Amino acid sequence: MNGAAILALIRNDVRLYFADRRAVLVGVLVPILIAAFFGYVFGGAGMNADAGRIPIAVVDEDQSTVSLAITADLTADKLLQVTTLDRAAAREQVKAGKQNAAAVFPKSFGEQTTKALFSGRDKPQVQLLVDPSQTIGARVIEGLLAQYSMQEISKEAFTGVSGRKAIDDFLGDLDGQDPTPTSADLKALLQTARKLSEMRASAAAGGPGGSGSVQPGFVLSIPYTLAPTEVTSRDTTPYNGYAHSFAGMAVQFILFAGIDAGILLLLTRQRGIWQRLRSAPLRRSEFILARALATTLVGLFQFALIYLAAVLVFKVRIEGSWPGFIGVGIAFCVLNATFGLMLATLGRSAPTTRGFALMATLLLVMVGGAWVPAFVFPRWLQNVSLYAPTRWAIDGLDGATWRGLPFSSEVLPIIVLVGSAAVCLAVAIWRFRWED
């Protein structure tokens, strides 16, 4: 083994990498900037209260107690960013993509809903104007709207003025119908509800019943409360959106460097330098080893700088296993180096190879969840993504950072990455033309 030659080749490749300072800057700074952007969009370091809020508009053409109360509930919800608009402006803003949806409470909404609650007839229609590109947001809004509507409508029905009127009207309707055992029971129930409502109103006004015998807030509401808890490395550590975005961008831009290394090898073959390398006492295996090690070192350099920025500026922490984090980083950089070698052996011309390689890389990082987390994919795509080594690299890095997983959880990603590297290396060795 010509160790001196291998070292000379590695040193030379590293020199070549640093000789293009602009490329070095792009390879390190650009992923940091893009990761910062994506990280902010996906919630940042838990400090950005507005991040992730769904923008919706409310059009209140009723201005009733019920509609005003629902609007207030929606406004107070942490998931939503509510703007009150008129119908035309709301439609325009949804159309322009500024609001995910707009809920329109029509005139007499409050009165009709309380009546409809008892009679089941003449339900008012709440129009929900939806941006078709924001279907997930629209579903969230539908759910929250149903929750707050039930809460406020039942409150008004059983304790409010319009509720008592609705009960009276419905009792009047029942009186006009032929008596049946069911209508008699219903009448008794409504009379009880009417009585309770009167007692509560009287209590509120300081009259009889003010002793608190009537439970305040007689409201139909969801019979449980929800306590969303971020399951991260520790209960006290909030989710850091930057941790995932830095994993994704590190993977993407290290792969870009791998492509560059492959293209450099292709170009070297086409230049006189190839003849000089071939005329030296250098074996094929030594040359391949040197190239793989040099590209791995360059990848590790990028990896280290990108994560240094993530830790120092964006408060990303290695909450899990340090050996796991380093192991995934090294395994991925080795994979990247062999991937670059494979490209160089499969490609013929530099421009065509670069084009195909970029396409393959972008597909790998996209499917691997580098841009958006894989859980937003449809189930079939999530299953497909398991065949992309990028997915394992990103999951491994996520595991070592915000998920805080132990080393045992990093073993499988490392095995998959090393295995993929072995496949790429095997193809590279098989296809590598040492002699002309």
Next chain:
Amino acid sequence: MLQVEQLSKRYGDRLALDAISFAVAAGETVGLLGPNGAGKTTAIAMISGIARPDGGRVSLGGVRVTQDANVLKRRVGLVPQDLALYDELSAWANLQLFGGLYGLGAEHLRQRADDALALVGLSGRRNERVKTFSGGMKRRLNIAGALLHDPDLILLDEPTVGIDPQSRNAIFDNLETLKRRGKTLLYTTHYMEEAERLCDRVLILDHGRILADDSVANLVQQYENLEAAFMQLTGGELRDGAEA
């Protein structure tokens, strides 16, 4: 020193070398002349061990090149026709790589690189990037890259192509210095005056065959001058085929 016997090479249907044989003695400077596509570069590639012959053999000091190519490669220095340099790196960094490939230790390599740069007159430009060099300077550095491991045999494949007369003259001076130091040179060129000035002996090659193998003096005596010998032996038709 160098023995070439029945060397053959075919690229598809084209016969690039047709069982050529010749010998080069130690310290001798031999010119390999021929038009484009004659087989000069193919012959150099076989002798330097970077391409396998289809037939025949190359021996250096009695040892066949294919037996232990890496040992023999340490005794041969190749100056390729295409510049074998990294433009993005300094002259010094280029030489560090080329010397490193031959396993030279740091101090030895530094000394050899200093000597090589001094020989080609580039000591003052050692830390500058090659892309800032003129064509002639690059050609000289290309030669320096082949000298670091102190080879016995130096193969020069058209080392003066595409440069101005001043640079060419400087390269002649470099090669004459190497000759005086006892190095064996095998030199391919299109330029007859180069061969007349530098070579003890010339081989005229065409269509993969050796048409003449004689001293410059004998050929001049026989054909008036080297160019006349070349034109008469190879014919005057244009050669559009690429150099093999």
